[in-house]
Amino acid sequence: MNLTKINLRGPRGIITSPNYPVQYENNAHCVWVITAMDPGKVNSLLYCYYICELSVCDEVTKFCLTSSAQLLQVIKLSFEEFDLERGYDTLTVGDGGKIGDTRRVLYVLTGTSVPDLIVSLSNQMWLHLQSDDTIGSAGFKAVYEEIERGGCGDPGVPAFGRRSGDRFQHGDVLTFFCQSAFELVGERTITCQHNNQWSGNKPSCVCEYGFITLLSISISH
């Protein structure tokens, strides 16, 4: 068994499977631990209280005090490429705690679909790649970034599309549109949920006329 453990820090970086984009080894056990660079970032906040009498608020009765609050940084992981032998080779993504702790597992990923954006709940995220003793694939490439807790991270804009909404905090909604001649495939609207995950994946914009039509146009010229 080849066990490799790599420790990474924020604020951002790239993770690829061993030998990427060439096939990863059989019997691989690789662990990546990503820790936010500044887990206990302290921000000074100004709290103001208004004393209201008879439902009328007056500036004169405003009291302000300064307090400090810990704004925990969390890890956002977005995959660019993903290809593991389906069902036999897996990438487990976990949140903080002890590596391999099944109670802290967020996702077990396999196959060829590029996974959704993943955001940790704590200041640490771990990834564990395990392959069996036969057949490899190209592996994966992912980008990680440290973001402020309380949000789902920027999921981006689909190619040939645009988006309304530019806030990524809990409860925020994004709506996607495609350029003319492109059809939206997937969810038009997604919401940032309290578990730091979007309610759906970013959609794609696919050419309405498809490949066959484009081919016939090029032949007729």
Ligand SMILES: [Ca+2]
């Ligand atoms: Ca395999």
